[in-house]
Amino acid sequence: MEMGFSFNLPAPSDALSYLRGLTPVSQNIYDGIDVEYRKNVFVVPGIDDYQLVAKILAELVEAMQNGAPQRKFDASVNKLTDEVGMERIADDILNTVYNTYTQKSYSLIRYRQMREPDTMRVLPFWQYMTMGDDRVRPEHAVLDGFVARAIDPVWHKIYPPNGFNCRCHVIALLAREAPKDANESGLLRLPLLAQMKVPESGFGKVF
Secondary structure (H helix, E strand, C coil): CCCCCCCCCCCHHHHHHHHHHHCCCCHHHHHCCCHHHHHHCCCCCCCHHHHHHHHHHHHHHHHHHHHHCCHHHHHHHHHHHHHHHCCCCCCCHHHHHHHHHHHHHHHHHHHHHHHHHHHHHHCEEHHHCCCCCCCCCHHCCCCCEEEEECCCCCHHHCCCCHHHHHCCCCEEEEEHHHCHHCCCCCHHHCCCHHHHHHHCCCCCCCC
């Protein structure tokens, strides 16, 4: 059983609250922030104009609030840079910003839903899932299909997103769907590559 969201529909209030609660910072400021605090800020890679970063965050909130597609967000950001006579931000950077922060906000909602007491009684196990294609990072690929109890501390380390443009997600499982070793400590069962490289720097959990 999986609970998901469409990025082409208006975002739930929790997702918007998460985005609105982020602090916009320039790239220079971001680079100087302790890793543990980076989860609370909004940054556009390579942009040191704080006011522009704040305006881009506002455009992202508006796009999600209205259920606008990414192309509308991109167009709004291009208009902002054109107005100040600045070179347009590269498409891959805009794509990273949009995907990363929408994924973070929706991932937070999914986490809260799956942690509801009634849900956990019926679906007490979680499974890590990747997109299963050649774009998946090796350290994420080794986690594909990994199952642990929903209350296992391992999720405080590996719950996605675990890096920029991470497309991984977690689904909830019935007890009969979980493998026998799922009751054992998830931290002790993590593949070495995941132990070393998950999550990426700055991707502390948002819950």
